[in-house]
Amino acid sequence: MMNVKTKLFVGFGTLMFLMFTLAGIGINRLSTIDESMKEIYSNRYKKVQMTSALREHTSKQARHVANLLLIDDTAASARNLEEIRTELGKVSQYLARFEAENKGGVEQPLASDIITRGKRYLDYNNDLISLYVAGKKAEANALRTGVGVEAQEEFLDSITAMTLYQEDAMTQALRQAENENSTTYRYTVLMTITSLLCGVAIMFWLVVSITRGLGLLSMVMHHFGNRQGTGLYRVPIQTTDEFGGIASTFNEIAEELEEISANERQLGQLNADQAWLQTNIAHVSTQLQSIQRLDAMAETFISELCRIIGAQNGAMYIAKQEGLATSLTLQGTYARNASEAMQEVVPGDGLIGQCASDGKPITLTNVGLIIWAFALHLARSLRYRWLCERLPIWTKSLPCSKCPPSSR
16 A cells, blocks of 8 residues: 555646646647647638639729720820839749749749739730830730730639649648647647646545545544553554554553553552552561560461451461471451361461461462462561461352452
8 A cells, every 4th residue: 555655746746747738638639739830821811812812903904904905095095004113023023932932832833923914915915015015016015915905814714723622631730720729729629628637536535545644543532541441452454554563553552551551550559569568567567666575476366467457357376496396376267256266286287287387378269168378577676477278168258358369
């Protein structure tokens, strides 16, 4: 599973790719349309304008020639002659432009035909002007009717052919531009919709990933701030991204905190047990300080001890050394008749004797008869040992509220 950084790179990288793709398609389509418009304007529309202008000037020139030959007014003839020369100059300029722009292609034969017939028409007009200026008006008129009309018609036919060709080419170019424009529109709309859908999907993907991680952090903070008991909440790790790493770190911190808390509780319990033991030992020692007789000391000691530990009854034995033999003699009882208790216990004989022999307590659990023996050095100066015996309890042992929690 990808982490958040990779998701952001992938998401925004995809969005940038879609944006550049859409921009590239748009630029390409616009370039195509621009080329089509240049083709229509530069190669088609301008040539249609040239042929139209050439036809116009040719028609004007032919009209002035007719006026020149038919009207005998000297002033009018001079004006017509000047107009003829002006129009011939313009026709000559347009023919030069056709010749300069004739770079081959499908229209080359048409352009060549215009240039050839145009030059023939210009030569005819130059000859006609020469005859008229020389005063040969009749020969000029005969030249016009014999050669000029035919030359003019051929020249106008070539111009018409070029005009029709350019208009047809311009119509096809316009249709092609329209088709390209429609294609560009469809591609642009398709890419726009695709980009929007992809953008929404990517944003939803990123938002879900980030909000899920933020929700995980919120849950972590909530449980951490509102924890109950001694345990800490464990975060379920569902992802391997940065938020999953945070959850894993939180779980590690929770385990360490629980371990530290358990150690602190254990240390506090040990301190509480130690304080309980010291307090009760000090209390028993205080009770025993003013007693001089051994039997009274034993009675007081076993009474205080049984009340402290919550025993139902008990007996205290004093170890006596006679030669190499050691025996335990009953010295005091609590909540029981002294005649009912064992008067003397030999070390190693029974549980009490074995407890005295080992110097360690023996505790039996999960049985009907529970015997609890406890031995303690009262003081180094007093070499006494005492032993507390807890006798039959035929149900489960009851908890002792006066004992420290660790010894209940």
